[in-house]
Amino acid sequence: MKKVLILGANGQIAKIVSHDLLSEDIDQRLFLRRSSRLTTKNPKKQEIIEGDALNQADLEVAMKGVDIVYANLAGEIIEEAKLVVSAMKKTGVKRLIWISTLGIYDEVPGNYGKWNHQQLDGGYLETYAEAAKIIEASELDYTIIRPAWLDNKDEIDYELTQRNEAFKGTEVSRKSIAHLVSQIILNPDQHIGESLGVNKPNTDGDKPAWVK
Secondary structure (H helix, E strand, O other): OEEEEEEOOOOHHHHHHHHHHOOOOEEEEEEEOOHHHOOOOOOOOEEEEEOOOOOHHHHHHHHOOOOEEEEOOOOOHHHHHHHHHHHHHHHOOOEEEEEOOOOOOOOOOHHHHHHHHHHHOOOHHHHHHHHHHHHHOOOOEEEEEEEOEEEOOOOOOOEEEOOOOOOOOOEEEHHHHHHHHHHHHHOOOOOOOEEEEEEOOOOOOOOOOOOO
């Protein structure tokens, strides 16, 4: 049975992924700073481990015996990227799914791209772009996921663009991103070495429809 380590397991998307994987032949190790925030739904398939993604020793302990690392992290993302890569190399884990954001390659066209820069420039976009460079240079079997602006719609509806393609659409549901992550966990040979833009089809515009 494969085992996945979910870093940042209390995140909204991570929780959906964890729930979705309960019906699959996958063991889960749920990693977060304050373990009291989570409870297992199925102790036979889920293990909670407390740790800090800014502490390489914590990461190495969490990575022992896992097949896939799914990183749903925020905060000091550049340092987290360095430490995740280092810990994976130390423990011999090769497969990484890394959540990033749209715009890190300046791939978002038109007025939407300008609006996205206005919202995310000044520390966020730059740090996520630098973290992605670290992942891409790592020689790990990585997949980077770049979601459009997220909403909580109860739907799975998305399309993909590659690193060298213009980003499409303006929004996507967290449930859609979770579905993509779960599919990669279940089929880890897919999308290796790819950076995937993810959006809901037919949502082109100057900004997400729900933004005034």
